[in-house]
Amino acid sequence: MTDIIEGEVKNKPRTKLNFKQGKIEMTHGAGGRAMHQLIEQLFLAAFDNPWLQQKNDQACFNVDSGRMVMTTDSHVISPIFFPGGDIGMLAVNGTINDIAMAGAIPLYLTAGFILEEGLPLADLQQIVFSMAAAAKQANTAIIAGDTKVVEKGKGDGIFITTTGIGKVPNDILVNMQSPQPGDKIILSGDIGDHGIAIMSKRENLAFETQIISDTVSLHELVATMLKIDPTIRCMRDPTRGGLATTLNEWINQYGISIEIDEHAIPVKESVKAACELLGIDPLYVANEGKLVAVCKSDAATEILAAMHAHPLGKKAAIIGEVSHNQHGFVQMKTIFGGKRIVDWLVGDQLPRIC
């Protein structure tokens, strides 16, 4: 073997990916040079951080002792681009929110990509840029990732699984005490925006006002609330299955009953109209930028005031309370003055909403 041959191989020009017209091919997931080009030219460039630069199969970092949280979500939303966001932004915000709902500070994220052969590289690039921006906005980083490619017809463009870890500050006691009768239920804003935005796009429905997904990360709103009361009983973001499902999950989890007041639940007029047209109950429609919290009665007013002062909590409202009823239900006082049980649905009315 001569130096000339070695030199030729070493200096072999690296192909630049064509982000305008290129498409994902099977080789992009196959562990060889094509995959490494995708990683270097797209993921490393966009997520740019020292942990990915370690280029190991795992990222290493330091932590202080104490409580941590870990959460994961797979995202299969269709369509992958929708009014107000895309699957990448949604994946990052969703994971940040699951971390924040425990009162934790988001630390690090990972992302696993399952790409369908034929996905335009331009789409992937846009999604990856969205993820990078969303991670930056939440002061976190995507420190490890993985890319797999499946044959055309064995996937649906792109699926993204994000996992995150966060640190719970020592004084935060969210999820440490069960909700008690008399505790107030606070909702951070309008419900139903995300689900209806997706549904409208999917069904090509045009409404007078465009309905936009509320996808956003809520960690700062949560920090604002916890500054007022670090002992908020519990918080959750009512995504798949909507507000009704979240409340029913708490009932199962804590053995409580909840009474809510339909009149107090904020829903945009445009969303209300779309729900009526589609025959859908907004209580069960997915949100991606709202939270519902249970807090002690005497702290509720002050927490609410703090939320109102935050851009993401302007329409926050006390929508009900944990009741003394022993039956383990969500009961709702309807706008007509009656009462009805808000039960589980078998499934969301809208598939692949996140």
Add this chain to the structure above:
Amino acid sequence: MTDIIEGEVKNKPRTKLNFKQGKIEMTHGAGGRAMHQLIEQLFLAAFDNPWLQQKNDQACFNVDSGRMVMTTDSHVISPIFFPGGDIGMLAVNGTINDIAMAGAIPLYLTAGFILEEGLPLADLQQIVFSMAAAAKQANTAIIAGDTKVVEKGKGDGIFITTTGIGKVPNDILVNMQSPQPGDKIILSGDIGDHGIAIMSKRENLAFETQIISDTVSLHELVATMLKIDPTIRCMRDPTRGGLATTLNEWINQYGISIEIDEHAIPVKESVKAACELLGIDPLYVANEGKLVAVCKSDAATEILAAMHAHPLGKKAAIIGEVSHNQHGFVQMKTIFGGKRIVDWLVGDQLPRIC
């Protein structure tokens, strides 16, 4: 509303999932009662641990201060059942191994499931049981998860994304020092088993000896090695792209050159024969239960002896060394006495191998 009505709703019998004949439906991913049944009757039951029992959207745990690692992998292997394992076992072992390769002790895992409508519940159950067993074997737990369902024809049975975190003991210095010329390259055993097992199953090839995937978690073998030398330079499990790709990754990462000796690389006769038949080079075939390590020359013999005493390292061998060559290659002394460059492939010869 009367108590009788409330009572009826409360005592509504929970349907038992039919794990013999049932199939995944869209509602199993839709956030309502059907999804919660799947979670309670399958995931919570199989993965049974206090973190999942928290039933929050995130799991909470305590850590000591120090170095941690985090890693993620999406798994799209086809077929999902193969000689020696299934996609669930593979997903857990793969993540454990990526943690172990940093010298870390595996702590916790998460799992994101993307299921295709129509997947037999019996298949899902078998896979989930495999995951539970693999996690238990590695003394770790799957503490958070997520399930999504896509329409028939938009997925391929099941995709699983596993993420894991681990703790690096203070005295472990893996990945902290770059490999140096003269360092030895140790391989833990036969290469090519996993890729050839999958290929045989996929193509319905029958060989005299059945070739079985080597999927296994390597954390104990790693612990054995680190007991001898906590300053092993680096370790990696040569999965997608095989041994050749791992060595080339190190060359890129550390700016080194590597010389290996083909004669020293263990390959089973049956795998060698299958590779010849299929026109595949075993150097590029995926492994799921092997590791390759770079260690200081003076520690190599003792590390090797310790590996030989462990069931997963019986065939471990020193296959080469970091060379003084400045050209940044993997060079291999062939069994015929010549030398050739072992370069990157564009992609693995075998798609969807993990």
